[in-house]
Amino acid sequence: AQSVAQPEDQVNVAEGNPLTVKCTYSVSGNPYLFWYVQYPNRGLQFLLKYITGDNLVKGSYGFEAEFNKSQTSFHLKKPSALVSDSALYFCAVRRPSGYSTLTFGKGTMLLVSP
Amino acid sequence: EAGVAQSPRYKIIEKRQSVAFWCNPISGHATLYWYQQILGQGPKLLIQFQNNGVVDDSQLPKDRFSAERLKGVDSTLKIQPAKLEDSAVYLCASSSPYSGEEKLFFGSGTQLSVL
Structure with missing residues (x-):
């Protein structure tokens, strides 16, 4: 079985500061990992994905995520937060094969x- | 490019009534998904179609939920009879190998309240 844990219900950050949203996963084999964002009254929007290769992946709106296999984590990051980044963020996982x-x-x- | 269209946007019904949701995926997207998103939880897959065939419906409560995708384009999801615990947002999504099957495009959802 595969699962995703997002340990924080809410993250608060001041505009201009760096932000991190945490995600850990559990899956057999190498994972495909994703981040989606949901704005109020909107459907989920794709932000970025990790399939293979460089552990640091860059996505939309200046977001990036770092894949760490030893810690089974895929934390979402942004160097400088904007008020407009306020939203609900979902991490997701699937098996590749x-x-x-x-x-x-x-x-x-x-x-x-x- | 037009996005995934869903209707209605909101629906309020009483328990034991029936309800239907409609989804029109992005043109050319062969894969269509229905997700249930209960407040405070992540979306849970109910059913996945590849064209007009069902790929996965393992988490669909088949005693009350049904879905179809006639002609491999539009899809409807039905609940009959509804229960209080069915109150949720029902999200439709589609994907295509040309945009990466891993990248799902979501509609705005139908918010269902069962009283």
Whole structure:
């Protein structure tokens, strides 16, 4: 079975400061990892993915994520937060081989204060 | 490019009533998904279609939920009869090998309240 843990229900950060949203995963074999963002009254939007290669992946809106195999983590980061980054962030995982569904974490609310 | 369209946007029903949701995926996307998102939880896959065939419906409560994708384009998800615990946002998503099957495009969802 595959699973995702997002240990923080909410992350608060001041505008201009760096932000980190944490994610750990459990899956057999090498994982495919994703981050999605959900703005109020909107569907989820794809931010970035890790399939293979460089452990640091860059995505939309200046976000990046670092894959750490030994810690089974895939934390989302941004060097300088914007108020407009305030939203609900979901980490997701799936197995690369064969058929596998995308399993989401419970989400982390990011609040960026002016 | 038009996004994934869903309707209705909101629905309020009483328990034991029936309800149906509609989804129109992005043109050309062969894979269509229905997810259930309960408040405070991440989306949970209910059913996945590849064209008009079902790929995975292992988490669909088949005693009350049904879904179809006639002609491999639009899809409907039905609940009959509804229970209080079905209150959730129902998200439709689609994907294509040309944009990367791992990248799902989501609609805005249908928020269902069962009273």
